[in-house]
Amino acid sequence: MTLDVAIFFISAIVAVFGATMMITVRNPVASVLYLLVSFAAQAVLFIQLGALFLGVVLIIVYVGAILVLFLFVVMLLNLRGGEDLGQPSRPMSRFSKYLIGALLLVELVFVIRGSAGGTDQTVTGMMGPVVETFGSVQDVGMLLFTTYLYPFELTGVLLLVAIVGAVVIAKRETEREAAQKKQLVEERGHSSEEKVS
Amino acid sequence: MTEYLAVLIFIFAGVGIVLVTFLISRLLRPDHDYPEKSLNYECAEEPVGTSWVRFNNRFYIFALIFVVFDVEAVFLFPWAVAFGQLGLYALVEMVLFIAILMFGLFYAWKKGVLKWA
Amino acid sequence: MIDEAVASIDLNLIAPELTLLITACVILLFSFARSMQRGASAVGFAGLVVALVLSANQWGHQASGFFGMVTCDNYGAMFKIIFCVASLLALLLAVRYFSQRGLNRPEFYALLLISTLGMMVMANTSDLVVMFLGLEIMSVPLYVMAGYVRRSLESNEAGIKYFLMGAFASGFLLMGIAFVFGASGTTDLRRLVTDFNFIVSNFDLFLSLGGALVLIGFAFKVAAVPFHAWVPDVYQGAPTPVTAFFSVGPKAAGFAVLFRIFTFGFGDLEVLTNLFWILAVLTMTVGNVLALRQDNIKRMLAYSSIAHAGYVLVALAVGTQGAVSAAIFYLVAYMMFNTGAFAVLTMLETRAGSKSNFSELAGLAKANPYLSAVLALFMFALSGFPPTVGFFGKFYLFASAVNNGFIWLAIIGVMNSFLSVYYYLRVVKVSYFDSPEGAWTPVPFSTAIIVVLFVTAIGTLGLGFFPGELLKLSQTSLIAFL
Numbered sequence: 001m002t003l004d005v006a007i008f009f010i011s012a013i014v015a016v017f018g019a020t021m022m023i024t025v026r027n028p029v030a031s032v033l034y035l036l037v038s039f040a041a042q043a044v045l046f047i048q049l050g051a052l053f054l055g056v057v058l059i060i061v062y063v064g065a066i067l068v069l070f071l072f073v074v075m076l077l078n079l080r081g082g083e084d085l086g087q088p089s090r091p092m093s094r095f096s097k098y099l100i101g102a103l104l105l106v107e108l109v110f111v112i113r114g115s116a117g118g119t120d121q122t123v124t125g126m127m128g129p130v131v132e133t134f135g136s137v138q139d140v141g142m143l144l145f146t147t148y149l150y151p152f153e154l155t156g157v158l159l160l161v162a163i164v165g166a167v168v169i170a171k172r173e174t175e176r177e178a179a180q181k182k183q184l185v186e187e188r189g190h191s192s193e194e195k196v197s
Numbered sequence: 198m199t200e201y202l203a204v205l206i207f208i209f210a211g212v213g214i215v216l217v218t219f220l221i222s223r224l225l226r227p228d229h230d231y232p233e234k235s236l237n238y239e240c241a242e243e244p245v246g247t248s249w250v251r252f253n254n255r256f257y258i259f260a261l262i263f264v265v266f267d268v269e270a271v272f273l274f275p276w277a278v279a280f281g282q283l284g285l286y287a288l289v290e291m292v293l294f295i296a297i298l299m300f301g302l303f304y305a306w307k308k309g310v311l312k313w314a
Numbered sequence: 315m316i317d318e319a320v321a322s323i324d325l326n327l328i329a330p331e332l333t334l335l336i337t338a339c340v341i342l343l344f345s346f347a348r349s350m351q352r353g354a355s356a357v358g359f360a361g362l363v364v365a366l367v368l369s370a371n372q373w374g375h376q377a378s379g380f381f382g383m384v385t386c387d388n389y390g391a392m393f394k395i396i397f398c399v400a401s402l403l404a405l406l407l408a409v410r411y412f413s414q415r416g417l418n419r420p421e422f423y424a425l426l427l428i429s430t431l432g433m434m435v436m437a438n439t440s441d442l443v444v445m446f447l448g449l450e451i452m453s454v455p456l457y458v459m460a461g462y463v464r465r466s467l468e469s470n471e472a473g474i475k476y477f478l479m480g481a482f483a484s485g486f487l488l489m490g491i492a493f494v495f496g497a498s499g500t501t502d503l504r505r506l507v508t509d510f511n512f513i514v515s516n517f518d519l520f521l522s523l524g525g526a527l528v529l530i531g532f533a534f535k536v537a538a539v540p541f542h543a544w545v546p547d548v549y550q551g552a553p554t555p556v557t558a559f560f561s562v563g564p565k566a567a568g569f570a571v572l573f574r575i576f577t578f579g580f581g582d583l584e585v586l587t588n589l590f591w592i593l594a595v596l597t598m599t600v601g602n603v604l605a606l607r608q609d610n611i612k613r614m615l616a617y618s619s620i621a622h623a624g625y626v627l628v629a630l631a632v633g634t635q636g637a638v639s640a641a642i643f644y645l646v647a648y649m650m651f652n653t654g655a656f657a658v659l660t661m662l663e664t665r666a667g668s669k670s671n672f673s674e675l676a677g678l679a680k681a682n683p684y685l686s687a688v689l690a691l692f693m694f695a696l697s698g699f700p701p702t703v704g705f706f707g708k709f710y711l712f713a714s715a716v717n718n719g720f721i722w723l724a725i726i727g728v729m730n731s732f733l734s735v736y737y738y739l740r741v742v743k744v745s746y747f748d749s750p751e752g753a754w755t756p757v758p759f760s761t762a763i764i765v766v767l768f769v770t771a772i773g774t775l776g777l778g779f780f781p782g783e784l785l786k787l788s789q790t791s792l793i794a795f796l
Contacts, residue, residue, distance in 0.1 A: 003201050057271050065267040069260040075252040110519070141279025144272070145287045146319045150328075150380040152272070153290070154435060154447040156297035157335060159265045161428045161451060163301035164342065165458040166261045168421045169473075170254055171310050286319060300339055307346045 008048060015041035028074045032067055039063050051135040258310050262302065269298055324379040327386050328438070330365040330372070330394055334431040337361025338424040345420035354420030355409045358427055362402050369394035369434075382502055385440045392791035393437035393570040396646060400562040401430040403653045403769065406762045407555035407660045414664060415463070422462060425455035426559070433567035440579070442491045442501040442528070445571050449487070449535070452567060453480045456560065460552040472551030479534060479544040487531025493524030503579035525580055529572075529589070536568035538627060539596040542620050546604075549616030554663055554670070557612060558656030561619040562649045569626055569645060577633050590631035591723060598624025598730045605737050611659060611670045614737060615652070618696060621734060622648055628711050628727055632718050635792050640710035642788035647707040647777060651695035654770030658689045661763045665755045675741065677750035682757055686745045688771050695774045697738040698731045702774050706781035 018038030022031050039062045046055035144152055237244045276291050305311060325332065341357055344350040372391040378384065405426060412418040432452030436445050457480060461473020495501050497520035534541045549557045576586060601621030608614035622644075629641035659670050668674055679686040695704035708731060715724040777784050 007201065053275065061264070061267055061271055065260075065264040069257075069264055072252060072256045072260045075250075076254055076257055107523070137275050138278045141275030141277075142282065144275055145279055145283055145290055147381045148383070148443075149290060149319070149323075150383040151441075151443050151447055153294060153297070154444065154451065155268075155272075156294045157428070157431070158447060158451050158454065159268060160297050160301040161425070161454050163262060163265060163305055164421060164424060164428075165454055166258055167305050167308050167310055168419075168425070168458055169461060169464070170258050171308060283319075300342075304342050304345075 004048070008045070011041040011044040011048075014038075015045065029071065032070045032074060035070070036063055036067050039067070049135070053135060053137045053140045255310070255313065258305065262305060265298060265301065269295065319381075322379050322381050324377065324384075327372075327377060327379045327384045330368040330398075331431050331434050331438070333361060333365045333368060334427045334434070337364075338427040338431070341420045341424040341427070345424075351418075351420055354423050355405060355418070358405055358423035359402065361427060362398055362405065362430070365430075365434075366395060366398035366402070369398060382504070383441050383444050384438055385504075386438065388791040388793055389570075389574070390438040392642060392788065393566060394434050396566050396649060397430050397433040397437070397563055400559060400566065400649050400653065401426060403649075403657075403766050404555050404559035404563070406766045407558055407653075407657055408553075410664065410760045410762050411553060411555050411660055417463065422459065425459055429453075429455040429459070429559075430563065433563060433570075436567045437570040440503040440574060442494060442503070442575075445575075446484075446487060446491060449567075449571075450484065452564060453484070453535075456480075456556075456564060459556045460548055460560075462556065463553055466551075468551035469553065470551075472548045475544050476548045476552075483531050483534030483541070485531075486527050486534070490524045490527025490529075490531060493520050493527060495524075497521040497524060503575060506579055522585065525576075525586070526589075528575060532568050532572050532575075533593065536565050536572065536623050536626075537597075537620050538593050538623055539600040539620065542597070542600070545620055546613050546616045549619070550610060550613045554612065554656060554660045557616075558653050558660070561615070561652055561656070565619070565623060566645045566649070569641065572630060573638050573641065576630060577638055587631055587633060590627060590633075591720070594624050594627035594631050594723065595726050596624070597621070597627055598727060602730050602733045602737075605734070608737070609672055611672060611675070611741065614672075614741075615655060615659075618734065618737070619652065621730065622652070622696075624730070625708060625711055625727060628715050628720070628723055631723060632715050632720055634714065634718055635789075637711070637714040637718070639785065639788040639792055640707075640714045642791060643710055643781075643785050644707040646784060646788070647695075647703040647774075650770050650773035650777065651692045651702070651704055654688065654767060654774060655692040655696065657763055657766040657770060658685060658692065661685065661757055661760060661767070664758050664760060664763075672740070672744050673748075673751065675745040676748035677754045678745040681754045685757065685767075688767055689745060690742045691771060691774060693738040693741050695778075697735045701778045703777035703781065703784075704774070706778060706785075710781075710785065 015038050018034045018036075018041060022034040022038060025031050025034065039058055043055040043058040043063075046052075046058060237247075239245075272294070273291070276287060280287050337357060337360070340361075341354045344354045344357065369391055372386050372394070373388055375386055375391075376388075377386045379386075405423065408422060408426070409418065412422060429452050432448045432450070432455075435448030435451060437448075439445055439448070457473055457477040460476045461470050463469035491501060494506075498506055500506060530541065534544075537545045549560060552560065576590075580586060598621045601617050601619075601624055605614050605617035605621065608617065626641050626644055629637040629644075662668055662674065662678075663670060675689075678689070691702065695702035698704045698708045700706075708727070712724040712727050715721075715727070
């Protein structure tokens, strides 16, 4: 067993462990931190594949920014982990849960057999051999600003609409707006609130 | 192999330093345990309630805008590296991209979500 | 390299999208000044009209640009026109609905326009990555629009549910795209077809898995059974004009992409045909059966929209050009009478405390004979009576199924249509024959909604009298596909 394989298995196991713990622990903050563990391990996997840039991005964006956002949301909702998460699931939904799990397992076995057994190894030659600079920052940059120019600019639009949407949802009404609305509602005799939350 | 060696040394050094400092503090500190010591520290006052409080939802927008500009920074990195080959063409692209995002920031700013009043 | 890059940038190809983006930004600028806010809807309207004209201009042009990431063809232009019209109608409904509730903020129109932009991006490409980005640009504003009435618990619930399900579906889709890319080395459907003729020669497991996951992702968006569970709550909870838009725009966008991927990209795969057969039957049957027992009209229309998605899925099972053109015809027709039905609901909801329950319709015919007449027209069209366009839509779809040997599918479809007559005509029955419980609250007059009613009613009847023109148009849209 070479060192490469050993590192792959260690980080793969850590990644799966983190993901499993993330969905099983009750405390949401611990859940987010386990997700961090999983991401860090995945970053190692990316780097092992030669996708240096992606590994770094995973750390910077996901671990550095998105998990912070997750933590804020957890704190915003003020979940403590001790909450009653509803009634135990009904037999029917429990059954379908296991059914879907079993189906996915069968599928997984299928995929692994397909890739290892090699009856239909039809992986194409379209990609060509992996070049030396594959995954390097420069390579990513060249691709991003030529071939993927249009998707790149679309990402900008997506981020813009994310900001606008968040502001629309999260911004409190100013007092003036609230007063204006109240006046409008009184004038028309129409309630804008069906149920006040 | 040698690259991994560097990483391994790094990991061991990182873990080691933490362990060593813990060990040293364990050896040096006086060890008298009483319940008040394990309370949350609130300026030496008796803590009121738990340390888990509900955050203001303004934090959320700040965090979100931070994520957006974090993504932008990540895109700037390959752009800067590829800039030598692409030149003006890449500059125009990046200016467009940043302009779109800046508009979002401008919008949030004008809407007053960045104000903490 | 750079010359090649510059050469492949052709702004004409994305002119409608650019128009919408710029208009949306202008609307957001409007939101800063209190005095300008009223103009936002007008600017949005103008922007949509310009985008509509530019889209129509792209008809007949066959071009590809941005390194193959943008593909202009008649098919894309056709769908862009559908999106623009759906968006225009929803905008007109929203003006009245929101201004009455003190919520007529410019942001709503900006979100509507950006959502429409996302749909256009989806229809205008043959690349899976761009399709995904388009889907996200379409969906993110939709989540916000569903939860737009922040003081209403139902609206919040709709937003959250739609967001969670949408994010879940995006995960499937992304995983599927990753599998397709891993198996073939490309995300471009054209290259998948030309360079990689996998269908005949080799049935690749990863590629099929990827295709299946992509299908699941989009099945969520078009609300095919068993991926429909979010629909009733979201449709009922969202503001009515938004629901009108939901049931037409994103659905058409989802189908635009599904046809491109599965009819022309992945081609004639036996497994897929069977899969779509089952999906179509399940979707229309479950939708119709569950619609039977609803007391809320919005909820009933939500289930009915599931059923109609099932009819369109028939075209995916059949998978011929004729079937796809029938499906496009159906989508246009559905946009007309479904938006019309929601316009009537919006009109009724201008009364205080209206929640669109069936019982609120009682006495409508006596008080507002015209309104109840158009409502009846839309219900007849939804259930597929001639001479409305609803009949021809179903006729072309089922005829294409029969012509290609899918006789059972057509029979199940027709039986489903008969089933649906019951609940659609219940609306007509309540509005004409039931007497109201209390005093009838008069329905206020609203020009914008009247315009929508007029357009949709003309469309429903006019296209019913001259269905050939639209059919010819939707057939032409498939020339030189991909």
